Amino acid sequence: MSLKIAIAGSSGRMGRMLIEAVADSTDCQLAVALDRAGSPALGLDATAFLGKESGVLITDDISTLANADVLIDFTRPEGTLAHLAVCRKHGVNIVIGTTGMSEADKAVITAAATDIGVVYAQNMSVGVNLVFKLLEVAARSLATGYDIEILEMHHRMKVDAPSGTALRMGEVVAEAQGRQLKDVAVYDREGITGERAPSTIGFATLRGGDVVGDHTVIFAGMGERVEVSHKASSRLIYSAGSLRAARFLSDKKNGLFDMQDVLGLR
CATH class of the missing domain: 3.30.360.10 (Dihydrodipicolinate Reductase; domain 2)
Structure with a gap:
């Protein structure tokens, strides 16, 4: 069964690379494509920029995260924390690559990891x-x-x-x-x-x-x-690492992890 992936910031550079990586994978499928309210990309097919259709439209409705197994988020702290709350509510695991988190933000992430699986890393490479x-x-x-x-x-x-x-x-x-x-x-x-x-x-x-x-x-x-x-030299290294992290979480019910855990470097 394919791992159902949600991508935040779908019209951004990183978001598009993540979507392309999911589209090219054999064991993952795009389930949700999120973007900010007011984005001109809202309503477009998430893979239109690749010249093909996925059937997944870009939306700003974060409640749709309930349809995914795992969210990959490289947005801004305030957006990531809003997404995290929804993921925690619905039991959706999350891979967080967002930088600029405060100590208070990190505490929220740690608390959420008691209920869902979280890979939080400041670099996914x-x-x-x-x-x-x-x-x-x-x-x-x-x-x-x-x-x-x-x-x-x-x-x-x-x-x-x-x-x-x-x-x-x-x-x-x-x-x-x-x-x-x-x-x-x-x-x-x-x-x-x-x-x-x-x-x-x-x-x-x-x-x-x-x-x-x-x-x-x-x-x-x-x-x-x-x-x-x-x-x-390319953001592809971050998308490849992020999918590796998402796969790592596929059998995790909860817990806070980083890429050292994902790569077995502990």
Whole structure:
């Protein structure tokens, strides 16, 4: 039996890639295509941009989520949380790739996972999640005598900074060294800042053009520098990882998971 997938943000770049990935799969079917109220795409067939018909019309009626097995959501925090509430009500699992979540938002996600299966990851790429594992090793090995800086660049339309992936990289490094990112992160430097505090983790953010996503974690020591990087050239990596996460949830009744769980990297 095919896994019935709902896609949020269906007329956006990520939404369309997710729809195309579902359409090309042999074990998933598109059940619901959501978009924001007032979107010019409302009422259109969800796969019209591919030159074919799915029979699923794009809608802003979030109650239709009850017709799906799992929702994949890469929208905005406020939209994702509204969708999450409906999924929780109807027992629909959810894959969340939305970035910019506050601590309060994350608490809502954690609470919902007591009733439904949730994969929440700030990056759905298989490669990025492998990098997270590599960063654990590097952070433990380079815990003394190395300054840590995280550099990320994304397209000009990205609305949050630093990226969710960069923040997760910082969390992975800090946790591997027995620290909390909130206690050591430095997000702004301007003017006379004084010498760099050795215990901090610095962030630098670049925005421009159509960059899908570049991330580099730099461990800078005296006489050497170790860099762990990931560069994305297509959003297809996120749609492929998202479907993998949706399949992972197919036999889950509840629980909060991330891509490390999906990929068996725990």
